[in-house]
Amino acid sequence: MGGIYVPKYSNGLKARMIQRMTGPEGISANALSRSVGISQSTLSQWVRERSLDGMRDKNSKKARSRSGAEKLRIVQEAAACSEEELGAYLRREGIHSAQLDEWTGIAEAAALAGLSPQKRSKGKPSVDADVVDELRKDLRRKEKALAEVTAILVLKKRIQEIWGDGDGDTDTRSAT
Template sequence: MRPPYSKAFREKMVQRMVGPGAVTATQLAKQIGVTQPTLSKWLREAHRAAMTTKTKAPEPAASSGQPKTAEDKMRLVLAAEQLAPDERGAFLRRQGVHDSELEAWRAAMVQALGARPAQGGGPRPADQRRIRELEKELGRKDRALAETAALLVLAKKAESLWGDGEDGTDDRSEK
């Protein structure tokens, strides 16, 4: 069995997964030879420790200009959500991001995940339109099914009244 990794090593690996130029646990596992589940566990433990001690989450380094990747934007949104309102402004200044940009990124994340924003009510307009179309189609199919069932009942009644023609009782076949 391998000896446990030192706390300093684990912290360094967590920093590589959340810090500047962050890599995924899978990528890091390939680079250093520690299994991905172990790295993910260390990341979860670090997150829990940060939440329980009310310390700030590791911040991405301030970049020159806008964050370039979706991962950077997501990391910034999540880090900002964990901060108290008075700390958030300082954090955004250090990152070179405006509050309006952060809110736009947050809204895009929520929309991409398919969740409704907190202030949103019902389904989105596109979803409402699709629901109406499906309800119309269902109504048409219900009416067609009812008509077909009625025709089948009538056909059976006609057959019972006039016969099926096999016993010679069908008047129509002789004409």
């Protein structure tokens, strides 16, 4: 059974061809194909693969988490850079300008929060606040019970005024 012959190229050859296409004076895959005898599609595929490998490497760098102190250092150093130096600095640090903008905003917000007077946290109430809430609920419950007992005593007093003491001095039946 006959198959399609696929030549194997060394990694060194691939690297040199990619360098010739992507270097400072890079030539097109078509022109390089004519001069070295490797198909244009193969050369283009090598460039795409290298590009994808580079993206994977960048993503692995991106996955690296930075501490707050490191982010603050980068924000401060970037602020000291001129416009021309900033791009090179960001590339060297492996971050995008959008990331720098985000970190700068966070740093500014944190600085402003640190300078403003402290407010009570709206998060979880403190233990003292929990105790105060519980005592207020207990007080409301007892006030309701007291109001109910007071109402019962007032009604009992009125009933006694209307019906009498109930000591048997009067005959409730009419004598006829």
